[in-house]
Amino acid sequence: MKPGTPGMGPRQRGRRAVASAWATAGALACLAACGGDAGVGRTDRLSLTQTLAGADTAGYERALVPRDFAFPTDHGPHVGFRTEWWYVTGNLTSSDGRDFGFQFTIFRSALSPQAPEAQSAWATNQAYMAHFTVTDVAAGTFRAFERFARGAVGLAGATDLPLRVWVEDWTIEGASATNLFPVRLRASQDGVALDLALEAGKPVVLNGDAGLSQKGPEPGNASFYYSHTRMPTTGQLVHGGDTVAVTGLAWMDREWSTSALSEGQVGWDWAALQLDDGWDLMLYRLRRADGSADAWSAGTLVAPDGTYDALVWDEDVTMQSTGTWTSPIDGSAYPSGWRVELPGRGWSLTVAPRLTDQELDLSFRYWEGAVSVRGTGDGGAEVAGRGYVELTGYAGEAPER
Numbered sequence: 001m002k003p004g005t006p007g008m009g010p011r012q013r014g015r016r017a018v019a020s021a022w023a024t025a026g027a028l029a030c031l032a033a034c035g036g037d038a039g040v041g042r043t044d045r046l047s048l049t050q051t052l053a054g055a056d057t058a059g060y061e062r063a064l065v066p067r068d069f070a071f072p073t074d075h076g077p078h079v080g081f082r083t084e085w086w087y088v089t090g091n092l093t094s095s096d097g098r099d100f101g102f103q104f105t106i107f108r109s110a111l112s113p114q115a116p117e118a119q120s121a122w123a124t125n126q127a128y129m130a131h132f133t134v135t136d137v138a139a140g141t142f143r144a145f146e147r148f149a150r151g152a153v154g155l156a157g158a159t160d161l162p163l164r165v166w167v168e169d170w171t172i173e174g175a176s177a178t179n180l181f182p183v184r185l186r187a188s189q190d191g192v193a194l195d196l197a198l199e200a201g202k203p204v205v206l207n208g209d210a211g212l213s214q215k216g217p218e219p220g221n222a223s224f225y226y227s228h229t230r231m232p233t234t235g236q237l238v239h240g241g242d243t244v245a246v247t248g249l250a251w252m253d254r255e256w257s258t259s260a261l262s263e264g265q266v267g268w269d270w271a272a273l274q275l276d277d278g279w280d281l282m283l284y285r286l287r288r289a290d291g292s293a294d295a296w297s298a299g300t301l302v303a304p305d306g307t308y309d310a311l312v313w314d315e316d317v318t319m320q321s322t323g324t325w326t327s328p329i330d331g332s333a334y335p336s337g338w339r340v341e342l343p344g345r346g347w348s349l350t351v352a353p354r355l356t357d358q359e360l361d362l363s364f365r366y367w368e369g370a371v372s373v374r375g376t377g378d379g380g381a382e383v384a385g386r387g388y389v390e391l392t393g394y395a396g397e398a399p400e401r
Contacts, residue, residue: 135358193239274385
């Protein structure tokens, strides 16, 4: 990831310092409070699972019991928690019939429970990272970009009313203080750009137990997690020298937590599938070191009318890989192709990558990309659809336990 550059002026020094700080939380606390340049290189590979394991939880808020969500305020930041993200993926078709996938994610990380007392304008306890990708299916290309910034001097930040989350000029913005929609996404780098408007589509979905998504048996190893699963999307995409009008569907996940992984969990396989008959399916398979699914894996099934049901792993839903793709970077093996079953409903879906190589070779290394869906769905009818799959913990991310 689940879970992100010109010149060496103050802005670039801020990016590099914060990037290095994601790798070493202690250094980040000092850098964010005092300023400075720690430097970052591709060798400073970060572990998403270590980041989310949350060894240091003292002083932070925890996801312990279900809460009452309040919108539109909860679309904004929750700075008392250590980690948070605004996660948008989608499949688009251009006016000339070309298919594209995109991911745009902004991550917020609290470096300490309280803001620093330092008087510098650079002082902050908030760091931000953003990932932006575009898959051009016909051309067979995948582009991925990353930015880091500290939440100070306007480089990055998040507000709630209206929603605005940004890392430099990459932005997620709500329409007004009283209405989130349409949400505006804008990102541009190295000749690739998105400018999209996302409507609400179906009502909000609260995953897990009324929005409390438990990831392990320990109290607090959980997130608050909601989704907008079918967001009609319009706008423009710039890619390969062309500027094209696009339409499609997006999916937005919102999660915040202080620790969200347990001992022995080394990664996850996540899927968000939108079927042409109006059904949506989210599932995540938490993976243990031996490759088996952790008992806390789960999912959510959303009906065409927006009603939804929580899914229990193995009882209500399963996900099995049907093939393997080998990364050319270092030979890491990722699953590639999946069989998703809802045995109690008679569903059997085949999920296939639109491109096999949609690996993000960034500070966090993971696979996340556009997929197609075919199979048997509601009432035994043949169905098709599109979606996104995320795979973490396969490329040197697994923490040593």
